[in-house]
Amino acid sequence: MKLIFLGTNGWYNTSIGNTTCIFLESEKEYIIFDAGDGLYKIDRFIKQKKPIYLFLSHFHLDHISGLHTLNKFNFPQGLKIYSYEGMKKILNKIICFPYTMFLNDLPYPVDLFELKEGDEQNLPFSLKCLSLIHSAPCFGYRLNIENKIITYCPDTGICENALKLARDADFLMCECSLKAGQDRKDWPHLNPHSAAQIAKQSNAKKLALIHFNPYFYPALKDRERAEKEAKEIFANTFYAKDDMEIIL
Secondary structure, three states, X not given: OEEEEEEOEXXXXXXXXXXXXXXXXXXXXXXXXXXXXXHHHHHHOOOOOOOXXXXXXXXXXXXXXXXXXXXXXXXXXXXXXXXXOOHHHHHHHHOOOOOOOOHHHOOOOXXXXXXXXXXXXXXXXXXXXXXXXXXXXXXXXXXEEOOEEEEEEOOOOOOHHHHHHHOXXXXXXXXXXXXXXXXXXXXXXXXXXXXXXXXXXXXXXXXXEEEEOOXXXXXXXXXXXXXXXXXXOOOOEEEOOOOOEEEO
């Protein structure tokens, strides 16, 4: 499997990063985590007619703004979009006239599927989705695919569900919006130490720091510092940057 970080910023784009979008190619499918502005790059990598699954964590704009680029693609196999209950109503308010093209008007089929917490059995891989702690409802995802456990923990504070999703994960992706020592009770996010604590407590094998707040992390050297700080707690940590590719 190949994983490509198409967007590693939170909040807004900068010269070093688009907003959050992570692309996974397995033998039988394409899987995308969130649809920030990095989504516009997916046609560089989708070259076969394997099914495409897009999992949205929540509906803050830095996680869905890339949906307005869907009309640049032509995927004959269509696109399946998943998120928590209420997604259809939310997207129908935003992905529509006068803001952008209706999903139904795209040149390929788009199907929306609302998930309940827990394991879903209607997919060709094992999926668990659990609610995280954030300023708005937010799902984290755990996939068991090709004998690998891959966990995606976007906007969240430390919580029991993040630990459940990350337990024994082969590859854990955790947001890192805050600087070391920072904490926001009103707008929960992780910092390098708290992301590393999740990885350590859950017995994950590898941690990728993602979703960097560009106000606190304006340059790659700032991400390098975050990686160093996280390694104080969890040694097998690295910071992700746009267009980085990982073989799993």
